[in-house]
Amino acid sequence: MDARIQAAVNLWNAHVQDADLRSEFDGLLAPEKVDALYDAFYRNLAFGTAGLRGVLGVGTNRMNVYVVAQATQGVADYLNAHYDHPTLALARDSRNKGEDFQRVVAGVLAANGIKVFVYPRIEPVPTLSFAVRYLHTSAGIVLTASHNPAVYNGYKVYNDNGGQITDEAAAEISANIERVDPFEVNVMDFDEGLKQGLIEWTSEEVLDSFIAAIKRVSVPGFKAADGYKVVYTPLNGTGMELVTRILKEIGVNDVSVVPEQAMPDGNFPTCTYPNPEFREALELALRLADEVKPNLLVATDPDADRMGTAIPHAGDYVLLSGNEMGVLLLDWLLTMAEERGEKLNEKVAVSTIVSSAMPDALARARGFEMRRVLTGFKYIGDQIDQLKAEGEENRFLMGFEESYGYLVGTHARDKDAIVATMLCVEMASYYAAKGMDLYEAMDALYQRYGYYLNGVVNAAFPGAAGAERMGEIMSNLRETPLEELGGYKVVGVTDYAAGAQMPRVSGLQKEAPQTLPASNVIEYRLAGDHKVIFRPSGTEPKVKAYLFTLGKTREEAESHLRVLGDAAEKLLK
DSSP states (O other), rough: OHHHHHHHHHHHHHHOOOOOHHHHHHHHTGGHHHHHHHHHSSSSSOBBBBBBEEBBSSTTSSBBBHHHHHHHHHHHHHHHOOOOSSSEEEEEEEEETTTHHHHHHHHHHHHHTTTTEEEESSSOOHHHHHHHHHOOOOEEEEOOTTOOOOEEEEEEEEEETTOOOOOOHHHHHHHHHHTTTTTTTTOOOOOOOOOHHHHHEEHHHHHHHHHHHTTTOOOOTTTTTTTTEEEEEOOOOSSSHHHHHHHTTTOOOOEEGGGTTTTTOTTOTTOOSTTTGGGGHHHHHHHHHHOOOSSEEEEEESSSSOOOEEETTTEEEEOOOOOHHHHHHHHHHHHHHHHTTTOOOGEEEEEESSSSSHHHHHHHHHOOEEEOSSSSSSHHHHHHHHHHTTTTTEEEEEETTTEEEESSSOOOSSHHHHHHHHHHHHHHHHHHHHTOOOHHHHHHHHHHHHEEEEEEEEOOOOOHHHHHHHHHHHHHHHSSSSSTTTTTTEEEEEEEEOEOOOOOOSSSOOOOEEEEEOOSSSEEEETTTTEEEEEOOOOEEEEEEEEEEESSSHHHHHOOOOHHHHHHHHOOO
């Protein structure tokens, strides 16, 4: 173990007092645990535009009260350098240690003279984005690890417009953090902060206003059909309160909630990976659906910013992908806007470069403007801000990303599973009145525009050696460009590390061309309108290959997916 790592181990050994962390640390000091000790200390948990995310435990490479206090001091230094009287909105989801971390975050900020508005109970991520905007705070922090397994927690920082921080802000905060000794951070007692008025519970008015903002994008005059049923699971996360509330407010009263997953539980005892895109996470909901025979099954992830669905179809339940739901919502919202007499060529939809190519075909056919941004919902939020600055916020139709995140309305600058659930239920009811389920509605779009199918190959590279291998893979793709992949000839390459012009299709395109920020992403376009995009994950030790295929039939597109998937797996070994 090198001197730097050993020095960190010695520092923590001398200062760790938290009982749980002390016990874990003492266990790591055993000779047979040297590899585990190394992994806990070989680096500092990286702070980036997505903040922090890591495994709970002791060490510089773990999520714990000391790392959280250190990060918060870095945020406090940033806020005090940029604002005269900074304030901050704070929230947490149902993750383990979330309440402990929340008290530390609030205490550090209060000790630095920063007023903190704290949600009094767990709440979804989009309510934090909304609170920043509604309360006009300087920043926001939410404690969440999204849909990661129970051993994780995380820490996301938002700017004063409710979007995740920029690369520049993240770099400045990261530099601040590096100067902070995690054991010398001043933390005000939470109750003392409340007494002094530096910590304040966020009022119910904020959530009431959040719900009111969502209702404003509900379909005018929506009325659920008699007997319309929904099965819902919050996967032991934060969605229960607001999803059931918004469904009741739009008149959907027959909602069956999976009882084992209704209450918040950071251990996620019923599914090891609480991600609503996977069938395994929905098994209990599917079992309940077999009993109550709903029109729709909906699930939200632990921080309720992502939504997954299962569609009753032909005696079974079909799961729609994030791309499919995004395309369905987009097409339906266009139809609703058209029925209201709005001009589609004035509308702007935004998605990411790694999301389905199918919206481009819709844009060419229906005339709206389709924009593509980098991965990360903050970039979608940036497009809303640009429209707002031009006085044209109402042109924004929706934003979505392939990872089950959607935003309709401009109440937030992050994905929102509450509004997505409401609109999905309304859309399903709309198609039901036409004698179609959502699977059939999606297939009708495929038949009209072509079968645009997607897949993802994930290659995990844990630990220090894994990080080095991830770097090698991306370097090799740049230094020795592919000429073919899976037998498909490469017809074009875009390296986003050099910056690239933001793709736009159709619509007014009134604004000047935009250049995307540099990003470690490489896109290979292949003969036959297929492509593969390689990108390291920003939150996990993985390199992802995003697969895009087009076929005249589902079978043809799936065949292309299999070939490209096999080829990508070989590349990522």
